[in-house]
Amino acid sequence: MRRLASLVVLLVAGCATYHDELAQGQSFYSKNQYDQALSVWRILEPNMDSLGPAERSQYAYFRGMTDYRLGMRQDSRHWLAIAKANNEAHPGGLDETAAVQLDKILVELNDETYKFLPGK
Numbered sequence: 570m571r572r573l574a575s576l577v578v579l580l581v582a583g584c585a586t587y588h589d590e591l592a593q594g595q596s597f598y599s600k601n602q603y604d605q606a607l608s609v610w611r612i613l614e615p616n617m618d619s620l621g622p623a624e625r626s627q628y629a630y631f632r633g634m635t636d637y638r639l640g641m642r643q644d645s646r647h648w649l650a651i652a653k654a655n656n657e658a659h660p661g662g663l664d665e666t667a668a669v670q671l672d673k674i675l676v677e678l679n680d681e682t683y684k685f686l687p688g689k
Contacts, residue, residue, distance in 0.1 A: 590613045591624055591627060594613065594628075595627070598631050603638045606631070606635045610632045623662035625659075625662070626662025626663050630648075630656075630671060633646075633651075633652055636648060637678075646675065653675060
């Protein structure tokens, strides 16, 4: 019984840690400390599946926006597309302002990516 209780405590502590890392990354992002935010995102990435659906949308959005601010356009496009798809599948992770910004930047990045295709 103690073993089961210990396992539950570890699982709850682990989830809180991922939630705390997400909040720390968002804090760095909001302070324009993009290099620090990216460090947090890279540490959190292997555990992204441990986040809830809304938090996964937030992670992908802030990861994509951080990459965008750092000039990593293709990485940004990748993560913003994930954020959009996840938020559509599980609404509520992104507020209206973030969703509008995501759409605007994703259009810009898609236009850059596909401008060299025939017919463009």
